[in-house]
Amino acid sequence: MHEANNVAIIAVHEATEFSQARSTVVIGRVATNIIVPGLVLEAAVQIDSRHYLLFLTDDIIFEEWLTMVLIDINHGVKEIVRIGQAWASGYFENLSVKEEKITFRFLGEAEWRVKISLTALLRFPFFADPPAVHRAPGWKKYLTIDCLK
Template structure:
């Protein structure tokens, strides 16, 4: 567990994860990218928190026996973050203007786990980097 601090002050909110890879202020609050730092089974968790640090949405990306290496591939925009994580895969996170209905387990790329919920605040897409 890790505690969220903002501007040198604790928010008294806890999240799962070990390494904060990136954090962005967005229209809904805050978008955090956190890895677990577990060799050969690293995972990336993306949190969307409102301005009071209440969880709006989150996903977990990872597979067994895979080591992740997070990095941004393009400078983030107001609604999109592009990054790579495991293997030759490029990811795109798109923030939605408002929460939308989704069916758990059926609307996500392979390797993405979202807690059972019928709404989401962002979409993820994935493509293989053919370098």
Template sequence: MQQHIREDASLAMAKEGNDYELATSFAIIAGRTSEEPLEGTVLEACVQHGDQYLVFLTDDIPFEDSLRIHLLDKDLNRIDTVTLGAPYTTGHFRNLTFEDSGVITFEFFGDCVWEVSVSPRKRLRLPFISGPRGVSWQNGWRHVLELRAKK
């Protein structure tokens, strides 16, 4: 799978956050803007994965920053979202790399390397038991994004 960082990606603020809701942003890739706002305000990276995009966004909340990985289709519609975060824990996104297998690795928090991949078909994800501690998926039972910790 051909993967590379998109240098022409940016964000436009959709809605400011408050005590009850997270801030959201529109993704802008190659001059096109997503119609649906995405949770997050800081663009950490945008990776083209075939004809899809993995958009890595953080919240810019001191001492409790979460990473959201949004998978968008070629028309910038959201396919799936996975979140990495925990109460009273902040992360620092770094060391993004691509493996020949199509897996993307990075560091965020914890003493581990995180791996994200896109499954060719949706898989069942049960809340609280289908992923490592600190990982949650957007609403629904079936997802294509896989996120795991590699020690």
């Protein structure tokens, strides 16, 4: 697992009053058919030859949310997790990729840790995630998120 410098995004739909901007993923100058929510690619981590974790924002002042998207280049989006709060400014910084975990700072001094599983894990809705973490309802997850501070 390592930070990937060959990943980019190209905006395909601008944000509206009711929806987040959407972009297509480009890997190694080759456009994929994978559409992800977000306008600014903050960082990308390559997990293996097929899987990437993308960190995206929308460039909205005073309402910045961080969107993490786990993609499989053969099968598209596997999971989307968002970190943020209304009226909270967030800056993505201090990304660190080590063995099985990724750490970074977002929402002030908060330090976050992400662990990735390429097979689905059982998820208990409403009890599994720290405050400010939002994901679609369901019983499975690939990303485990912890707030360390």
